[in-house]
Amino acid sequence: MLLSEPYPQPELPRDFVGSSPVFLEALALIRRFAPSRAPLLITGESGTGKELAALAAHALSERRGGPFIPVNCGALPDTLVESEFFGHAKGAFTDAIRARQGLVRDSEGGTLFLDEIEALSPRGQVSLLRFLQDASFRSLGEEQRRHGNARVVAASNVDLRELADRGVFRADLLFRLDVLSIRMPPLRERPDDLGPLAAHLLAKAAQREGGKPKRLAQAASDLLPSHPWPGNVRELEHVLLRAHLLSTGPRIEADDLRRCCAALGSAPDGGAPVDIGVLRREKQFAVREVERRFVERALAQANGNISEAARLCKMERATLSRLAKKYRAGAPLPA
Known part of the structure; x- marks a missing residue:
């Protein structure tokens, strides 16, 4: 049940997009x-x-x-x-x-x-x-x-x-x-917000990287609800940023999204040409995400104590400390 507001509602940040x-x-x-x-x-x-x-x-x-x-x-x-x-x-x-x-x-x-x-x-x-x-x-x-x-x-x-x-x-x-x-x-509880949120994030990607905002083709838009988005809005933002950078036309097609998010499925035979650079970037991004989540879980279990986290993970303290310094500011964007 939504809370009723007896007074004029103040304006919220523009990044709050959705009506679910x-x-x-x-x-x-x-x-x-x-x-x-x-x-x-x-x-x-x-x-x-x-x-x-x-x-x-x-x-x-x-x-x-x-x-x-x-x-x-x-x-x-x-x-x-x-x-x-x-x-x-x-x-x-x-x-x-x-x-x-x-x-x-x-x-x-x-x-x-x-x-x-x-x-x-x-x-x-x-x-x-x-x-x-x-x-x-x-x-x-x-x-x-x-x-x-x-x-x-x-x-x-x-x-x-x-x-x-x-x-x-x-x-x-x-x-x-x-x-x-x-x-x-989480985003999986807001499926109707995926479309408006995607349009907003693509506009942000264009503002950040340059160029005109791209839009999702209908087939690409239809793919979005098929993924549970465990990384929520941050994950969606990263996927759409990659799609903005890798797609060549004014629209982002379904195959573009598939190349940018393996969970959305592989491109069918006869689709866009295979680009080994995409594979390398995806592997680098996947490794970073796994490392970041590993560090977050380890530090949470050890209450932020690096030495204790290293002991739990059976790692050298210096190694875990380097990873913690690398990822504590949040997940890095793909190169």
Whole structure:
């Protein structure tokens, strides 16, 4: 059931494209919760637009004039997590050659967005819990307690309640974060949005890469619902970007899509000529995707601890650390 809005609906970002009921319900919740100062938890599979939802909640709030600070929790070093959050005074520890104000103060008057909150180390979870309890904190090396005015918005692509039941994630922190919650629906629950979303993403591809926007031929458009899109909007965007770059005409044909997404099937005999360059690019992209997902799962299971993740994976720590640095910013686009 959709939430009714008794007041004029503020404008949402243009990248929110779709009219399916489950998607419109998520947008209604963003509008409803944006003015609140309470913590907000955004859940959903990878690629569903959780950071975009957090940005929208910030832009629609009274904090829109303040900073929006995104943080990847899996990238926070466990030994320095308090310093990362709350800052430190000069000389507070060996490497503290200058004072640092920390993420909470960086977010003063705005929004602190904690992405992949499940990857926050146990030490980091304790530090965040203390701040959420009364919004006060003390920088390392300082005696003065400060009051922070930053709204915390967290996001996760896993079931935090299950992690809490297993003792991997603090239940008391989950209760503090899950005051208000929004679930961003996966693309497979929005089949009617595939067409409008594809047109929007092709226009973005043309703007980014140059040239006129291409459109999907009817046969190509008919292929889209045949794939469950486990990578959601991000996966669709990557496929359409490749199709924009590889197709030679003003339209993207079904064979073009098949070459750009193996899950949509192989081109039939007598189709477009085989291009070995396409194969190489697809193999490179597939390897990157597998590596990225492997790193994400390993760090999530190890609560963001590189050493523990390497032990679980039976890998050298340096090797996993290089992969983590390579992929923590998100999936790379194809070359």
